[in-house]
Amino acid sequence: MPITISSVNTEERKNLDLRAGDSVRVWQKITDRVVEKDKVKEKSRLQAFEGLVLARKHGTEAGGTFTVRRMIDGVGVERIFPLYAPTIDKIEILKRAKVRRAKLYHIRDKAAKEIRKAMRHERMDKKEVAPVAEVKA
Numbered sequence: 704m705p706i707t708i709s710s711v712n713t714e715e716r717k718n719l720d721l722r723a724g725d726s727v728r729v730w731q732k733i734t735d736r737v738v739e740k741d742k743v744k745e746k747s748r749l750q751a752f753e754g755l756v757l758a759r760k761h762g763t764e765a766g767g768t769f770t771v772r773r774m775i776d777g778v779g780v781e782r783i784f785p786l787y788a789p790t791i792d793k794i795e796i797l798k799r800a801k802v803r804r805a806k807l808y809h810i811r812d813k814a815a816k817e818i819r820k821a822m823r824h825e826r827m828d829k830k831e832v833a834p835v836a837e838v839k840a
Contacts, residue, residue, distance in 0.1 A: 710789050717763045724802035728753040730792040749792055758806040779814055
């Protein structure tokens with residue numbers, strides 16, 4: 704009988720074909736401590752983090768990680784998840800994009816550039832141009 708150290712199905716995670724460019728939804732167990740009438744209770748819930756996989760590091764070995772990026776209210780948020788973490792309930796692959804790089808770190812600069820461009824157009828729209836009066840000399 705095999706000894707189970709972790710609650711994670713390691714074979715399932717090892718065979719998970721997760722690559723840069725995938726859109727994934729990672730379900731993570733969050734435990735909250737609640738104090739009620741001098742008693743401490745721990746409640747757990749599942750929270751989803753959905754975004755684009757920028758990188759996968761260290762392959763399928765014990766220390767393997769993957770980085771997920773998403774935009775929340777115009778701010779880029781990145782999280783690094785350990786592949787075999789017991790707090791991760793499940794990983795869903797939603798979409799797969801064809802990419803030419805193994806690490807998509809250039810997406811950070813691209814997103815920042817698009818935001819700057821949008822801000823520039825927004826400022827142009829808000830400015831009111833005053834009519835220029837002709838000056839005769």
